Amino acid sequence: MQLAAPVYATGDEDLARRTVRQAAATRIIPQIAADGSRPQEPARIRSWHYSAFTLVAHTRLAAVGQHVGVDLWGYEGPDGRSLFQAVDYLLPAATGAAAWPHPELEFHRCAATDVVHAAAGAGDSRAGKALASSKAPPGGDLRLLRPAPKQPDSIAG
Numbered sequence: 001m002q003l004a005a006p007v008y009a010t011g012d013e014d015l016a017r018r019t020v021r022q023a024a025a026t027r028i029i030p031q032i033a034a035d036g037s038r039p040q041e042p043a044r045i046r047s048w049h050y051s052a053f054t055l056v057a058h059t060r061l062a063a064v065g066q067h068v069g070v071d072l073w074g075y076e077g078p079d080g081r082s083l084f085q086a087v088d089y090l091l092p093a094a095t096g097a098a099a100w101p102h103p104e105l106e107f108h109r110c111a112a113t114d115v116v117h118a119a120a121g122a123g124d125s126r127a128g129k130a131l132a133s134s135k136a137p138p139g140g141d142l143r144l145l146r147p148a149p150k151q152p153d154s155i156a157g
Contacts, residue, residue, distance in 0.1 A: 036089030047102035059118035
C-alpha cells in the first residue's frame with residue numbers, strides 16, 4: 001500500500017497495478033490462515049491491534065486496486081484464503097459477540113472499524129450486518145473522510 005497508493009496518486013497506474021497484483025500472492029494470502037486468522041499476529045502481546053492494523057493496510061490496498069482494475073476483494077488463494085475471510089475472522093470480537101482468543105494488552109473493539117466498513121462496502125454481508133454493533137473509534141467514525149492511502153488514526157483511548 002505504501003508504494004501502490006503514492007504511485008497511483010502521481011499518475012503511474014501501471015506500477016500501481018503491478019504492485020497491487022503482486023501483493024495478493026506475496027503479501028496478503030501468505031498472511032491469512034485457512035480459518036481467516038493472521039497466523040503471525042497471535043504471538044504478539046498486541047495481537048488484536050496488529051491483526052486489525054495490518055488488515056487496514058490490505059483493505060486500503062484493495063481500494064487502490066479498485067482504481068487500477070485489480071480486484072483484491074475477489075482474489076482467493078488456492079485454499080480459499082481471502083480478505084473477506086480475514087475480516088470475518090475479526091467480526092465476533094469487533095462486534096462484542098465473542099472475546100478475542102489471543103493475547104492483547106489493551107483490547108479496543110474500534111480497531112477493526114475501518115476493515116469492517118471496507119468489507120461491507122466491498123459486498124461482505126456479514127460485515128454489513130456487523131456495522132450496527134461495531135464500535136466507533138474515540139474521535140468518531142471518520143472512515144469516509146479518509147483517503148485510501150492515509151494510515152489509520154490512533155486507536156488508543
